[in-house]
Amino acid sequence: MGWRDRRRQKILYHLKASARCVRLPDIATLPVEGRRVKPRVLTFEADTDILLSGKSFQIAAERNQQLSRLQTQNHPLDTEIRFPSPWECVVRFQTPVAVPDLRLTPAVQVVAPGTLQFSPHVTRFSFLSKPREPSSLFAPAQSDRIAGGHIKRVTSPPPPPSLKEVDLEERLRWILTPPIHEVLSDPQLCLPEPPYPFQTIGIKWLYDRGFALLADEMGLGKTMQAIIAARLLYREGLIGQILVVCPKTLIPNWKTELRKWWPQVTHNISVVGSDRQWFLRLGTANVIVKIINYEALGREADWLATQRFSHDLVIIDEAQRIKSPKAQAARAVKALVAHRRWAMTGTPLENKEDDVVSIFEFLERGLLAYGDQAQKIRKAISPYMLRRCTEEVIKDFPEKIEQPLEVELDDAQREAYVQTETEGVRKLNEQGETVTVTHVFALITKLRQICNFDPSSGTSAKIDVLCEDLEEISASGRKALVFSQFVDDEFGLRRISRALKNHGPLELHGKVPPHMREAVVARFRDDPKSRVLLLNYAVGGVGLNLQAANYVYLFDRWWNPAVEDQAVKRAHRIGQTSKVFVRRFCCKDTVEERILQILRKKRLLFAHVIDEARPAESMGLTEEEIFSLFDLKVRPRKSAKKSQPVSVVVRNMDSREFENLVALTYEKQGYAVKLTGGSHDRGIDILAERAGGGGRERVVVQCKHYRGRVGRPTLQQLWGVVSDDHSITRGDLVTSGSFTSEAREFGAGKRLTLIDFDALQRLVQQFGVARFESGPLRGHGYAEDS
C-alpha cells in the first residue's frame, strides 16, 4: 500500500469512526483522486467540527447563526452549508479540496443536565414606603369622585437632565411613578377642586426637580402647585419637613392655602416666633411645614452661615425678594441648606438679569454668574424655569374687562388744580438749574392728591363715580376692591372709606396691624355686608386671594404698571368665576393723564422684558419723563455750577415739602434718591444710594417733621429696618425738631445717624440746598408724622 492508499484509508477510517455521519456517502466511493476532492456534497451530523486547510469552523455554531440562510459566504474554500433538518448538515464544497486537508472531528457531545437549564439573572427594586397620610378616612363617596375626565392626559415630560446622572433605581422610580393625572385623581388626596391641566403639569414639573423656579404669571396658582407637589413628595416619603420663606404679609395666605390643599397638615404647621434660631433648627416629626418671613430669616443671616442643619425642601415665595445679592434676606436664604429648593415669583425679572442670577444663586449655585448675557441666562435656566401666562393656559378663564374711567375734575377741584399747577411750574422755573426731580415729584404728588379730593371743599369727581357704581354693585350682590397709593384722611383710603360708609368698607394697608389682616380678608370674603375693600398698593398688591370681588378700581395710579397688574390680579386669578371689571380712574387734562400715556409705553416694555428675558430698565418714570410731565423751561443742572440757595421757612413746610427738602439735601451730597411715596410699610420716606470707596452706600431716611422731640420708639423702628438688611449702610432720622436723651442713647454705637434741626440746617447750608429763615407761621406746618 502506497502512501496515498494509507492516507486514504486513514481518512476514511477517521470519517467512519468519528464523524458519525447520518447519511455519509459511501465511504468506499469517497472520491479521492490525486490530492484533490472534487466538489461534492457531504452530509454530517449537526454538531461536527470540520477542519479544512487548517481553517476550522463549527457546524453547530454555524447552524445557530445561519439557521435560515442557505448560502454562506467567506467560509474556507467557499463552502455552502444547508440544514435540511435540525439533525443534519449538508456541506457543498465549491472548490476542490485536498484530501489530506479535510479533517472531521466530533464536537463535544457531553450534554450535562445544567446545560439545558435556564439560569435567568434577576434584578429587583423595592419601592415600599410607609403610607404618610390617612387613606380611606378622607376618601369621598363614589358619587363625588374626582373624575379623571377633568384632568387631561398629561404627557410625561422628559426627565430633567440631572436625572440622567442618578442611579438606575432613581430613574426607575421616576418612570414607574404613575402619570400625574392618575396621582391627582386619587380620591385619597381629596383635592377640593381638580387642578387645571397646566397646574397638573406644573405640579409634576416641580415634583421632578430638585431645584426649580416657578414663574407663572400672577393668579395662576403657584402656591397651590407648590403645596400639592410638596404633598406628593411627602406622601412618597421623599421629604419630611418643608420650610416656606415668604413676605410677612403672605403668611396668613400660606396657612389658608395649606388648609385648603393639604388639610392633613393643618395641625402640623409652625410659624416663626421670637426664637428664630430654635425655629429654624426645629426638626420634630410633627412639624411638617415651617413658615418664616424674609425679615425674620434675614436677621439670622450671619448665624445661618455657620450652621449645617438642612431641610428637605425650602420654598421661597415672591423670590424677587432676594434679587439684591447683598441684602440680608438674600444672604440668609442662600445660607439655607436644602435637598430640594423651589423659588416662586410672578416677576422674575423686575429690573435686570442679575435679579435672576441672584435667585439662581439660591437654587443652584454656579449655574449662572453675575454679568452673564441674557441669551446665556435664558439657555441655562430653561430646564429649571417654568412660566405660563393666563391667556395662554386658560382659554375659558373669566374675562378681564378693562374700563378706563376718564372723569372731569369738578369746578372746585379744577380751580385748585390749575392754581397749584400754575404756581408749581412757576416756582420750578424760578429755580432754574437748581431744580431737581424731587421738586417736580413734590408737585406731581400735590396735583395727584387734588385729583382725588379737593383739599378745601373735599369734593371729588372720582368719588362721585365710585359711589354711583358701588350702589349698583352692592345691589347686585357683588363686591369691589379700591386701590390707592394714599392712606391718609385727606386724600387717601381713609377719606374714601368715609365716603363709602354705606357699603361696609374694610381697609387693608400699612396702618392695619399684620395680625389683623387675615381677619380683614376673611371678613371681606364672608360678610355679605362688606361690599368694598380699600387697599394700598404696598400691602394689598401682592399675594392675596380676593376672588370675592369682581370689580377693581384703581382710584389713583401707581408709577409702575407691574404694580398695578399685581393689584388687579388679586381678583382676576384662579378661583374667579365671573368676569372681572377693572376700572382705572384718570382725570382728564391733568398730570394723571400725562402719566398714563407714559405708563402705556412702559406696559409694552414690561411685556417685552419679562417674556423675552431682555435687559430691562427701571419700571418707574425716569427723570426725563418726570420733567416732561410739565411745560418746564428748565432742566436740572448737569454741571456743578454754584447757585444761590433759596430761602425756606421750615416750620411753614408741610410733611411732603419737608421730605423733599431732606431728599434734596441728600441729592446734593451725591446720592441717588427715591421717595417712597408716603405709603412705605416701615416708615421709610427716602432711599438714598451712592457709590463710595468701600462699595455702594445705601441709606434709608426717615423724616419727622416735628416741632417737639423725637423719642426712642421712633429710633427703634428705624433700627428694626436697618438691622434687618445688611445691605443698608445706615439709617438716618431727620427731624425738624430735636431728640430725647433716650433716643440719643439708643442710637449711640449703631448704624444710625440722628439729624436734628441744627444739624439739618448746617447740611442744607453746606450743600447750598436752601437757606433757613424764620418767618411768620402759615398753613398747616408741622405734622404728627410724616
Added chain:
Amino acid sequence: MDTPGNSTTTPHGDAEDRPSGAILGYLACPQDAASGFLGALLITDARARPLHFAYVSPIRPTAMQRLLYGATLIEHVKIDVIAKTLMQGAAVVPTVLFVDAPDLVAVRRVVGLPTAFLVKNTEAQSGSSNISTLKYDTGANSEDQEIIGQVLAELEPWIDLVEPFTRLREAMKEALKAPPKA
C-alpha cells in the same frame, strides 16, 4: 404662633394600620428577535404606585435548548423560567396578577395567584358608565373570574388599570439600557 409642641395629631393618623386594599401585579414577557426573551414584574398598590419592580436579563436559548425543548420552549422560558423566578423574589405578594398576553395566563399554574390577561375594551363607548373600559380573560381558570371582577369593579373608577403596563415596559427598556453592574 402655632406651637408645634401642642400638636399631637400626625398626618399618619390612625388610618396607618388600615388595610391598604388590593395589591396589583403586572407581568410582561416580551420576546425580541435580537435580545431573546425578556421579562419584568411590577407590583403596585391600589393607587397604581410602584411597590416592587424586577426584571430579568435577556435570555437567549442555546441551540441545544431550542432543539431539546422544541415547541415547548416559549412556554417553558416565559412561564417556568421568567415568571416563576420573578414572582419568587417579590417583596410583596399581589392580590391579583395581570398579564399583557393571552399565553401568559398559564403563569397561574406556577404562581398560584388569580391571573388575567387584561386589555382595554375598545368596544366600550366613552361616557357610558355601564360598560367597562376593560376586558379580561382568565383562560381556563374560571374560578379566578370572581375575584378579578371584584378588583376591577373596585378600582376601575379610580385608576387606569392597563396603564401600568406602559410604565412597566418603559422601565424594562431603561433597565436594559443601563450598563451591567461591575
